[in-house]
Amino acid sequence: MLAYALRRLLVAVPTLFIIVTIAFFMIRIAPGGPFDRERAIPPEIEKNILAAYDLDLPLWQQYLKYVGGVLQGDFGPSYKYRDFTVLDLIASGLPASLQLGGIAIVLAVLFGITAGTFAALSQNSRYDYLIMAGAMTGIAIPNFVMAPLLTLVFGVYLSLLPVAGWGDGALANKILPVIALALPQIAYIARLTRGSMIETLSQNYVRTARAKGLRERIVIVRHALRGALLPVVSYLGPATAQIITGSVVIETIFDFPGIGRHFVQGALNRDYTVVMGVMIFYATLIILFNLLVDLAYALLDPKVKYEQR
Amino acid sequence: MQTLISITRRTVLFTALAVTFALAGPAGAEKILRVANFGEPESLDPHKVSGVWTHRVLRDIFMGLTTEGQGGETIAGAAESWTVSADGTVYTFKIRDHVWSDGKPVTADDFVYSFRRILLPETAAEYASLMYPMKNAEAINTGKAAAETLGARAIDARTLEVTLRAPTPYFLTQLTHYTAWPVPKHVVEKHGDAWNKPGTIVGNGPYLLEEWVPSTHVKLVRNPKFYDAGSVKIDRVVYYPGEDRVAGQKRFRAGEVEIATDFSSDQIDWLHKNLPKETRIAPYLGIYYYPINTTKAPFNDKRIRQAMSLAINREAITNKVLKSGEIPAYSFVPPGTPNYASGPSYMQWKGISYKERLAQANKLMSEAGYGPDNPLKFTLSYNTSENHKRIAIAVAAMWKQIGVQAELFNSEVKVHYDALKSGDFQVARAGWVADYPDPQNFLFLLESKSGSSLNYGRYDNNEFNSLMDKAGVTSDLDARAMLMAKAEAQAMEDQPVIPIYYYVSKNLVSQRIVGWVDNARDSHPVRFLDLK
Numbered sequence: 152m153l154a155y156a157l158r159r160l161l162v163a164v165p166t167l168f169i170i171v172t173i174a175f176f177m178i179r180i181a182p183g184g185p186f187d188r189e190r191a192i193p194p195e196i197e198k199n200i201l202a203a204y205d206l207d208l209p210l211w212q213q214y215l216k217y218v219g220g221v222l223q224g225d226f227g228p229s230y231k232y233r234d235f236t237v238l239d240l241i242a243s244g245l246p247a248s249l250q251l252g253g254i255a256i257v258l259a260v261l262f263g264i265t266a267g268t269f270a271a272l273s274q275n276s277r278y279d280y281l282i283m284a285g286a287m288t289g290i291a292i293p294n295f296v297m298a299p300l301l302t303l304v305f306g307v308y309l310s311l312l313p314v315a316g317w318g319d320g321a322l323a324n325k326i327l328p329v330i331a332l333a334l335p336q337i338a339y340i341a342r343l344t345r346g347s348m349i350e351t352l353s354q355n356y357v358r359t360a361r362a363k364g365l366r367e368r369i370v371i372v373r374h375a376l377r378g379a380l381l382p383v384v385s386y387l388g389p390a391t392a393q394i395i396t397g398s399v400v401i402e403t404i405f406d407f408p409g410i411g412r413h414f415v416q417g418a419l420n421r422d423y424t425v426v427m428g429v430m431i432f433y434a435t436l437i438i439l440f441n442l443l444v445d446l447a448y449a450l451l452d453p454k455v456k457y458e459q460r
Numbered sequence: 461m462q463t464l465i466s467i468t469r470r471t472v473l474f475t476a477l478a479v480t481f482a483l484a485g486p487a488g489a490e491k492i493l494r495v496a497n498f499g500e501p502e503s504l505d506p507h508k509v510s511g512v513w514t515h516r517v518l519r520d521i522f523m524g525l526t527t528e529g530q531g532g533e534t535i536a537g538a539a540e541s542w543t544v545s546a547d548g549t550v551y552t553f554k555i556r557d558h559v560w561s562d563g564k565p566v567t568a569d570d571f572v573y574s575f576r577r578i579l580l581p582e583t584a585a586e587y588a589s590l591m592y593p594m595k596n597a598e599a600i601n602t603g604k605a606a607a608e609t610l611g612a613r614a615i616d617a618r619t620l621e622v623t624l625r626a627p628t629p630y631f632l633t634q635l636t637h638y639t640a641w642p643v644p645k646h647v648v649e650k651h652g653d654a655w656n657k658p659g660t661i662v663g664n665g666p667y668l669l670e671e672w673v674p675s676t677h678v679k680l681v682r683n684p685k686f687y688d689a690g691s692v693k694i695d696r697v698v699y700y701p702g703e704d705r706v707a708g709q710k711r712f713r714a715g716e717v718e719i720a721t722d723f724s725s726d727q728i729d730w731l732h733k734n735l736p737k738e739t740r741i742a743p744y745l746g747i748y749y750y751p752i753n754t755t756k757a758p759f760n761d762k763r764i765r766q767a768m769s770l771a772i773n774r775e776a777i778t779n780k781v782l783k784s785g786e787i788p789a790y791s792f793v794p795p796g797t798p799n800y801a802s803g804p805s806y807m808q809w810k811g812i813s814y815k816e817r818l819a820q821a822n823k824l825m826s827e828a829g830y831g832p833d834n835p836l837k838f839t840l841s842y843n844t845s846e847n848h849k850r851i852a853i854a855v856a857a858m859w860k861q862i863g864v865q866a867e868l869f870n871s872e873v874k875v876h877y878d879a880l881k882s883g884d885f886q887v888a889r890a891g892w893v894a895d896y897p898d899p900q901n902f903l904f905l906l907e908s909k910s911g912s913s914l915n916y917g918r919y920d921n922n923e924f925n926s927l928m929d930k931a932g933v934t935s936d937l938d939a940r941a942m943l944m945a946k947a948e949a950q951a952m953e954d955q956p957v958i959p960i961y962y963y964v965s966k967n968l969v970s971q972r973i974v975g976w977v978d979n980a981r982d983s984h985p986v987r988f989l990d991l992k
Contacts, residue, residue, distance in 0.1 A: 183874025186586070188510065189891065191881050191913040193589050195602045203584035232674060233503040234656060243674050307710055314710040316700060317676045406702035408675035416500075416675075421874055 152449065156442065163438045170434045171221065171427065175214055178423050185230035185421045204230060217424075221431070227424035231416070237428035240413050247317060248409030251401070252394045254329045259336035259390070264383065266337070267344025268376065274349060282341060289338025298331040298404040315406035328405040332398055336390055340383055348379040381452055388444035392437045491991045492696045493973075496708035496720040500674060500701035504656040506638040507578040507585045512893070512982075515638055516721070517699050520680050520986050521663035522641040525553050525571065525620075526632050530975060532983035534633045538566060538642065538664060539620070548627030548935040555618040558687035560644045560662045568614035573645040575622075576600070576607040590639045590895060593628040627935030629799050630898035637895060666692045666987040675701060686987075693990040712738070712968045718991065719984075720968040725847050728784045731968075738968050741785040742978035745794055746893035746963030747902065748786075750840075750855075751917040753886055754956050758836065763824040765955040768887070769807070770821035771862045772855055773814050778961050781850050789959035792906070792948055793899045796980055800899040802941045805949035821862045832863050840866040842889035843876035851960070852889065880916040890916060893963065897981065899944045903928060906951050919956035923947075 186192055186200055201207040205216060220227055226237035235243075270282040305327060306314030318324035351357060352375055360370045399411035406412075410429055417425035499513030506518050519528065527537030539553035559565050578585045579600040592598045595611025611623030624631060634640060644662045648655045655661065661669050666689070667680035680697040683689065700717065702708060705724040712720045713735075723731065723739075731739040752759045752768070759765060774788035787794075791804035809817060822831075830836045840856060842848040849870065856866040866887070871879070879885050892914075894901045907928055908920035927947035934940040951957070965982035974990040 181875075183872075183878040187874045187878050187881065188586075189873065189877060190510075191877065192586050194913055196584075196586060196588055199581040199588075199601070200584040200586065203582060231502060232500065233508045234505065234672075235674060240674055243676075302707075302710060306714055310714060313716060314714050315702060315704075315707045316711065316716065317673075404704070404707070406700070406704065406707055408673060412675050419872065419874070 152446065156446065159442050159445075163435075163442075166438065167431065167434055171218065171431060172214075174427055174430045175217060175423075176210075178418075178421070178426055179210060181421065183421055185423060187421070204228070217427070226428040226431075229417075229422055229425050231420040231422040231425070237424045240425060241410055241428055241432055244408060244410035244413050246320075247407055248398060248402070248411060250325065251328055251332060251398055251407060251409055252391070254325065255332040255336065255394055255398075256387070256391060258329065258333040259340055259394075260383075260387070262333075263337045263340025264344050264376075264380070267341040268348055268371070268379075270341065270345045271348035271352065271379075272371070279345075283345070286338040286341045289334050290342070292335075294331050294335060295400050295404065297334060298327070298401055301327045301331055302405070315404075317406075317408050324405075324407075328398075328401050328407055331405075332394060332401045336394065339390070340386070343383050343386055344379060347382045348375060351375045351379040354378065377451060381448070384444060384447050384451060388441045391440045392433075490695045491693060492698065493694045493719070493986060493989065493991060494698045494717040495700065496711055496717045497699040497701055498703050498705065498708060498720075498722050501672075501678060501699075504661060504669060504672065504678075506641040506643065507574070507583055509638060510586050513699075513701070513721070517678050517680075518638050518641070519665065520667035520697060521661070521665045521669060522638070522643075523663075523665045524635045524637070524641045525555075526635045528636050528981070528983040528985055530985070530988040531977040532979035532981035534636055537636070538571075542632075548629075549624045551622045551624070551631065552615075553620040553622070555620060556687060557618070558664060559685050560647075560664055561668050561683050561685050562644075562647070562662045563685060564644070564646060564662075565617070566642065566644075566664050567617045568620035569617070570642045570645050571620050572610075572612050572614050573648075574642045575612045575640070576610050577643065577648070578639055579610065580607055585639070587637075587639045587895075590634060590637060593624050593626070593631055593634070595623045595625045597625075626933045629935075629937050629940065630896050630900070633798075633898070634896045666985075667697060670696070677701070688987070692987045694986055697986050709968065712970075715970075718970040718973055723966050723968055725782055725784050725966075728782075735968065737971055740967040740969050740976070740978055741964050742982070743787065743794070743796060743980055744893070744963040744965040744982050745797060745897055745980050746891060747789060747792060747794060748851075748889075748891050748960045748963060749789070749792070750887055750958040750960060751880070751890050752956060752958065753883060753888075753917050754920075755883065755918045756886060758828065758830075759838075759886065761828050762954055763828045764830070764836065765958075767821040767824040767828070767862055768859065768864065769955045769958040770809065770817040770824070771858050771864070772958060772960065773858055774960055775814075776858075777851055777854055781854050782847070782961070784966060785964050786961040787964070789961045790952075792951060792957060792959050793902045793944075794962040797894070797899050797902070798897045799937055800941050800944065801938055803899055803945040803948060805945045805952055807952045807955075818861055825862050825864075830863055835863045835865045837865045837867070838886040839869045840887045840889075841869045841871065841876060841879065841885050843873040844870045848889050855960075881913055883916070883918060885916075888916065890957075891963070899941070899948070900928075900931065903944055903947055903951070906956060917956045919951070919954065921950060921954055921956075924950045924954075 186197060205213060229235050229237055229240055266282050270279045273279050302314040305312045312327055313324050316324055357370060357375050360374045398409060399414055402409040402411040403415050413425055414429040417429060497513045497516060499511055501514040501517050502509045506522055523537045525537055525539040526534050529535040538556055540556040542551055542553045544551055555568050577583055578588050579591055579597050581601060581603045588601045596605050596609045599605035600607055600610055613621050615621055647660060647662045651660050658669050658671055666683055666686045668683045670679040670681040672678045678699040682692055682695050705722055708720045709723050709727060711717045752765050754760055778786045778788050790806040790810040793800060793804040795804055825831060840852055842852050852868050856868060859866055880888055892905060905914045906919045906924065908915060908925055924947050927943050931940050931943035934943060969976050972991050974992055975988050976984060
């Protein structure tokens with residue numbers, strides 16, 4: 152298993168390199184540059200600025216410089232926020248993004264699996280229909296609609312929770328963004344769990360467990376749920392990626408100081424280095440999570456093993 | 461199953477408890493002003509910034525030779541007094557006896573150092589050109605002269621002499637701009653580029669930097685060493701950078717900020733109805749206009765440009781589309797701009813009815829060879845924004861009456877201005893807000909001399925250029941105003957730009973704020989505000 156993990160990590164290096172290369176040239180194709188403003192900068196001053204950031208060099212030289220820097224862990228300065236390096240910005244956004252994404256995914260798993268299991272156990276009952284209707288709504292309403300609705304109701308009408316901002320990390324400020332981020336995931340996981348649970352409950356090994364006279368709770372939690380969770384686990388890899396990219400929208404709406412906002416602002420500002428840095432960070436995360444999911448599979452499903460041939 | 465349910469129940473309980481605790485924040489007697497600032501400062505180094513949102517934050521930390529008063533007027537700042545030579549080119553400032561926040565005295569040498577620093581090409585200051593009125597400034601900034609040749613010298617620790625290349629009536633006001641603010645020489649030399657980090661940054665303004673978390677907030681705390689610290693009433697200022705106007709308005713309604721420095725125009729009806737006292741709208745020195753690419757046919761024909769301008773019903777745009785108190789524009793320089801006794805020069809047809817204007821416009825179009833059978837077709841570009849779109853739709857509808865078919869094209873702001881800069885447009889949307897209140901700061905946009913990359917429409921008129929050149933070396937204010945008014949009249953006749961409306965500043969100001977004075981510079985220094 153260790154050898155498998157190492158092999159996967161090695162393959163990730165060229166993948167990242169290709170991502171860096173494509174991203175570098177793609178963002179340069181976008182019209183407008185980091186120093187195009189509503190009020191144009193006089194050419195002689197623009198020359199000074201471009202020179203200060205090596206942006207006056209031929210593109211291939213800039214590329215080599217950039218890749219050289221990245222290899223040494225230097226992601227360059229932000230062109231827009233001139234007091235910060237890209238790493239400063241990512242580091243400053245990381246706690247917020249991790250908390251937002253982390254809590255959301257935990258909630259999604261917790262509530263999604265509970266609701267899905269409950270629905271499966273009371274299949275075709277009133278509760279089942281209610282939960283599934285809720286889940287369908289959760290999937291159908293995009294979070295850029297859900298988020299403003301939540302702020303309007305809980306922030307403005309009821310004045311229960313802050314509508315935006317980080318609030319020095321206060322829990323109250325995280326509740327709405329976490330809910331907005333988690334809801335569609337809860338819905339999806341609930342549907343997934345329900346489907347696979349219903350399937351698992353009719354499996355022979357579950358019937359055997361019941362026939363042995365095990366208590367229903369043990370049958371469900373220890374036997375059925377374990378099998379039913381496989382599709383959920385394989386969904387969690389892409390879901391984590393989705394939560395990260397989804398948080399780009401949520402962070403913007405809630406004015407939440409995470410990495411996603413830097414990504415959006417960076418793209419709009421043509422802050423090349425910030426966009427590249429965040430992209431590399433996201434790519435690394437996605438590669439990592441996919442690996443973790445694959446490894447988790449081996450733990451849950453005895454049929455899957457990663458052995459050296 | 462029950463385990464799962466009990467876990468869920470516990471989670472819900474815990475969450476509810478945590479929310480309760482989080483909401484019950486401590487209450488103190490400290491006065492904290494929270495501002496929705498709609499922009500992240502690019503830097504806290506006054507030489508590396510642009511944008512009014514950054515100006516607001518930095519104004520609390522630094523103070524120029526002159527500074528902004530409660531109503532935006534220019535008042536004495538780091539200089540307590542000054543004299544001007546008879547020809548208007550030499551200013552001698554007496555530096556106020558005051559200190560940096562680390563206790564070191566602010567000296568004339570700090571100013572000389574700062575003026576040179578912003579002009580050095582390696583500082584890469586975006587706004588360095590604002591310092592060009594100083595002797596040799598432009599040559600230094602373009603690498604053609606040494607920094608030591610700048611027309612600024614310290615006669616002694618508290619006497620500063622500044623020499624200009626030509627009389628500049630707006631110079632004292634220009635010194636209130638961040639480009640002219642001092643940076644502490646001893647700190648910058650010691651820490652280099654890291655001088656402006658929390659812990660090392662030192663200023664001479666009413667507040668100090670306490671914390672800056674990008675995308676989150678900038679927190680400032682009162683500077684006890686500020687020369688007028690006794691009259692500063694607010695203890696802490698927090699600036700929130702979030703750019704979403706609607707979110708800012710929600711935060712204002714929820715009482716999370718006391719000031720929101722802008723709001724979305726489409727909210728105006730709701731705001732007038734629900735927050736009439738908090739909604740502050742005031743004339744602002746800015747112009748919303750459509751530059752026309754005069755190098756491209758048929759727009760090189762003056763008659764077409766005049767007809768297009770005639771056909772725009774500006775009152776309909778301000779009263780029916782925008783509804784936030786904007787003023788219809790019939791000149792390029794907004795009325796009320798200082799140093800402009802004889803201006804602004806309005807378009808000659810300002811007084812006639814819209815019906816007559818349309819008739820005139822149709823006549824001009826048919827003279828130029830266009831009409832219902834041969835409509836003029838072109839693209840009207842604007843940067844993506846709800847307001848720009850609404851205006852463009854209205855204007856395109858008005859143009860239909862003179863046989864013009866304008867296709868609307870929107871792009872994000874960087875792409876839009878990139879196209880304007882490279883002349884890759886036919887008719888487009890643009891806007892300008894004055895850096896310093898003087899007609900020259902508007903009219904220079906139409907000058908064709910090299911370096912004016914803001915002359916999007918490539919207007920090139922010898923008469924206009926020579927009038928502006930003459931004004932640039934005229935020290936008598938009235939004569940200078942007269943020259944610029946003539947130049948503006950020429951431009952309004954040629955119509956390389958179609959002025960549409962003069963800007964207004966839009967703020968949401970809590971009724972707890974004391975000392976807020978609406979003004980044309982939209983300047984409200986925190987040191988003059990109080991909270992009740």
